[in-house]
Each structure stands twice: as structure tokens, then as C-alpha cells.
Amino acid sequence: MTPLQLEHLTILQNRVQQFFSSDSSGHDWWHTKRVHDLASRLAKLEGADEYVV
Structure with a gap:
């Protein structure tokens, strides 16, 4: 992955973690x-593009 893609994924990971931090349905951050x-x-x-996956 490119540095820009890694940066995008880090930002997305932080947002998803915040969004799911209070979930109690079993589909929390850890799930x-x-x-x-x-994935x-x-x-x-499988040799897939990890950024797309």
C-alpha cells in the first residue's frame, strides 16, 4: 500500500473505533x-489488493 492509503486506513480505523466504542450488540470495535x-x-x-478489501 502507498503511504497515502495507509494514512487513509489509519484515519478510518480511528473513526470506526470511536463509532463502535459504545456498541453492546456484539458488533463492537473488537468484532x-x-x-x-x-479479511x-x-x-x-489470495493475492488480492488489501486496500480494496
């Missing part, structure tokens, strides 16, 4: 992070 981490691993295995 979102687990989904992201799994990143799968993207690497």
Missing part, C-alpha cells in the same frame, strides 16, 4: 477488528 484481520489474511493468501 469489527477481528473481521478486518481475517486481511485472506487477501494476502
Whole structure:
């Protein structure tokens, strides 16, 4: 990823974390992070563009 893409993802991660910080339905920040981490691993295995995923 380019430095600009990494910066965009950092900003997005912070916003998502704030948005889900008070969620109690089970779809909180940690659930979102687990989904992201799994998608990143799968993207690497499949040779996909991680920024798009």
C-alpha cells in the first residue's frame, strides 16, 4: 500500500473505533477488528489488493 492509503486506513480505523466504542450488540470495535484481520489474511493468501478489501 502507498503511504497515502495507509494514512487513509489509519484515519478510518480511528473513526470506526470511536463509532463502535459504545456498541453492546456484539458488533463492537473488537468484532469489527477481528473481521478486518481475517479479511486481511485472506487477501494476502489470495493475492488480492488489501486496500480494496
